[in-house]
Amino acid sequence: MKPGKFVRVSTRTVAVSVFLLLVAGALVTSTGSGLAVPDWPLSYGKLMPPMVGGILYEHGHRLIAATVATMVGLQILVLGFGRTDRITFRLGLAAFGTILGQAVLGGMTVLFLLPPAVSSAHAGLAQIVFALTATIALRTSRFWGRFSEQAPRIAVDRAHLARASRLALLAAGASYVQILLGAIVRHTGAGLAIPDWPLSFGKIVPTGSEWAASGVLAHFAHRAFAWVVVALVVAAALAIRKLEGVPGSGPLSTLWLVLLAVQVTLGATSVWTAKAVAITSAHLAVGGLLWITGVLAAVLLARIRELSTAPAKAVVPAGDAAPATA
Amino acid sequence: MGFGAGRVPRLVFRKKSRMQSPPSSRAGRAVFAPFALLLVLAACSPKSPEAPKAPAGPPGRLGTAVVSGRVSLTGAPPANETVTMTTDPFCAGHNPGETELPAYVVGADGALGNVLLRVTEGVTGVYAAPAEAKQLDQKGCAYSPRVLALMTGQPLDIVSSDATLHNVHAAAKENKAFNLGMPAPGTRYTRTFEKPEIVPFKCDVHPWMRAWVAVVPHPFFAVTGPDGLYEIRGLPAGRYTIEAWHEKLPAQTFTVTVADGETASHDVTFVSSASSASPASPASPHT
Numbered sequence: 357m358k359p360g361k362f363v364r365v366s367t368r369t370v371a372v373s374v375f376l377l378l379v380a381g382a383l384v385t386s387t388g389s390g391l392a393v394p395d396w397p398l399s400y401g402k403l404m405p406p407m408v409g410g411i412l413y414e415h416g417h418r419l420i421a422a423t424v425a426t427m428v429g430l431q432i433l434v435l436g437f438g439r440t441d442r443i444t445f446r447l448g449l450a451a452f453g454t455i456l457g458q459a460v461l462g463g464m465t466v467l468f469l470l471p472p473a474v475s476s477a478h479a480g481l482a483q484i485v486f487a488l489t490a491t492i493a494l495r496t497s498r499f500w501g502r503f504s505e506q507a508p509r510i511a512v513d514r515a516h517l518a519r520a521s522r523l524a525l526l527a528a529g530a531s532y533v534q535i536l537l538g539a540i541v542r543h544t545g546a547g548l549a550i551p552d553w554p555l556s557f558g559k560i561v562p563t564g565s566e567w568a569a570s571g572v573l574a575h576f577a578h579r580a581f582a583w584v585v586v587a588l589v590v591a592a593a594l595a596i597r598k599l600e601g602v603p604g605s606g607p608l609s610t611l612w613l614v615l616l617a618v619q620v621t622l623g624a625t626s627v628w629t630a631k632a633v634a635i636t637s638a639h640l641a642v643g644g645l646l647w648i649t650g651v652l653a654a655v656l657l658a659r660i661r662e663l664s665t666a667p668a669k670a671v672v673p674a675g676d677a678a679p680a681t682a
Numbered sequence: 683m684g685f686g687a688g689r690v691p692r693l694v695f696r697k698k699s700r701m702q703s704p705p706s707s708r709a710g711r712a713v714f715a716p717f718a719l720l721l722v723l724a725a726c727s728p729k730s731p732e733a734p735k736a737p738a739g740p741p742g743r744l745g746t747a748v749v750s751g752r753v754s755l756t757g758a759p760p761a762n763e764t765v766t767m768t769t770d771p772f773c774a775g776h777n778p779g780e781t782e783l784p785a786y787v788v789g790a791d792g793a794l795g796n797v798l799l800r801v802t803e804g805v806t807g808v809y810a811a812p813a814e815a816k817q818l819d820q821k822g823c824a825y826s827p828r829v830l831a832l833m834t835g836q837p838l839d840i841v842s843s844d845a846t847l848h849n850v851h852a853a854a855k856e857n858k859a860f861n862l863g864m865p866a867p868g869t870r871y872t873r874t875f876e877k878p879e880i881v882p883f884k885c886d887v888h889p890w891m892r893a894w895v896a897v898v899p900h901p902f903f904a905v906t907g908p909d910g911l912y913e914i915r916g917l918p919a920g921r922y923t924i925e926a927w928h929e930k931l932p933a934q935t936f937t938v939t940v941a942d943g944e945t946a947s948h949d950v951t952f953v954s955s956a957s958s959a960s961p962a963s964p965a966s967p968h969t
Contacts, residue, residue: 392886394849394861401865406847408770409887469851469859 359496363438371493382640389413396463451488479539507663521657523592528650537578546571742807745918747940754792757954772846773823793910796829800903804922811835825893
């Protein structure tokens with residue numbers, strides 16, 4: 357049996373909500389409101405302080421986080437009762453555990469006055485929650501069912517498939533490393549440590565005493581590693597595009613490349629606008645989408661490899677496989 | 683459908699050997715490893731400074747020498763940044779329209795206010811902090827005063843006169859940083875700083891609110907008013923290096939020699955130019 361409409365809509369809603377939570381978190385840091393509420397878990401000793409100034413962003417983020425964490429918790433029930441497979445159920449448990457850990461990190465970073473290591477971990481773990489919930493939404497979707505049914509019949513060069521799969525994994529991994537580097541830049545205040553783009557202090561690589569300036573190393577690592585991400589995403593997207601007959605390969609490849617172009621533009625614009633709030637927030641959000649596209653591409657390609665190597669009788673769409681419920 | 687009687691618990695309680703760990707578990711460890719590393723780094727990061735012991739050493743002397751003068755800014759004063767305070771109706775009510783942030787307080791003939799002058803070399807001995815507290819108020823969604831100096835160990839009263847929420851975030855590096863909520867008018871906290879430093883204060887609720895509290899290990903300092911005048915009194919006879927610090931401009935130092943009962947006059951001139959004054963990049967507080 358396949359997951360019902362309620363499950364599909366619920367998991368999709370949870371994944372979108374987690375993305376909105378990421379955007380809310382981005383607004384907190386972009387507006388410099390991370391310490392606008394000095395206490396945690398209450399806000400100025402209350403559940404609902406006046407939503408003025410930076411409190412709007414920080415307390416708003418807390419309210420959204422509480423709501424989304426509840427949704428991720430309830431998602432476990434939806435998955436358990438909703439005929440989903442064991443792996444998807446486990447992903448649901450992992451998502452809930454991770455978002456609880458995320459809440460603790462959020463509280464710690466407020467109480468310890470935004471130590472960069474804790475704030476960066478908070479930013480990085482948020483993207484793990486996003487990846488888990490997006491994968492759950494994919495695995496409970498109609499597309500996943502159709503994809504799983506068609507996968508065994510897809511005639512695809514196995515070597516090419518393996519190569520595309522490796523590239524997708526590498527691109528997703530590199531995107532995540534880039535997210536962590538971006539988090540370090542953001543939380544150490546290094547966003548404008550190098551004031552020009554695409555050059556750095558008018559040169560390709562900073563020289564001499566420029567490296568000694570605060571934040572230059574982290575900032576340059578982020579912008580240099582961006583080109584590694586660009587190379588890997590372009591290679592992976594082109595490899596996926598060549599997988600003719602794989603459902604969704606063309607749109608997925610195009611989406612990935614478009615997101616990449618937008619993200620590079622936003623990164624440059626963040627510097628040119630001296631970290632305009634809307635631009636830096638969008639940079640974080642699109643970075644998340646770029647990473648999720650890589651994750652989902654890797655999951656889909658792994659699914660083809662899994663099904664195309666399995667004996668015909670073992671090929672069962674995930675929605676029908678080993679439900680977690682009795 | 684419900685949770686299967688043996689399925690879900692088995693996911694939790696079944697133990698597997700390391701060799702049997704599925705790829706997903708290994709991937710999970712790989713995913714969480716960076717966070718473990720970051721948390722270890724956080725745990726190993728420099729801890730907040732402990733409360734220092736009472737300073738030891740010979741007591742510092744007071745004299746009758748005075749250093750005074752005038753601080754000015756030459757050239758067209760840079761434009762102060764302006765903000766609208768519409769994110770908080772209380773602040774907007776007190777500051778309608780565009781409000782200028784007083785980073786550059788420039789009076790007649792270029793007189794420059796909010797400049798801290800402190801002796802950085804030439805003072806010896808340990809000076810006891812006065813018991814009288816200095817006060818930093820939050821009034822009309824601005825700090826008052828914007829630049830304040832006090833001695834190490836001297837109490838600082840942080841108060842709020844505003845009927846809106848503020849937080850007081852002291853981003854100290856040498857002393858213990860803190861972030862306090864000021865939820866109502868009349869809220870008061872008293873804090874002391876034990877190490878010399880210029881501590882930036884900010885309100886994260888109202889990001890335009892900035893102040894600087896200079897912590898000095900002796901009583902030989904002054905902050906200029908709108909007339910740009912300063913006077914450092916009570917110095918013993920000697921030769922001193924004095925620093926003039928402004929939140930936006932590069933600091934300057936000068937040396938004076940003064941005898942007991944005398945007044946040494948020294949004017950300080952900051953130059954207003956794009957190279958020396960950038961409204962977007964405040965001078966770094968330093969010890």
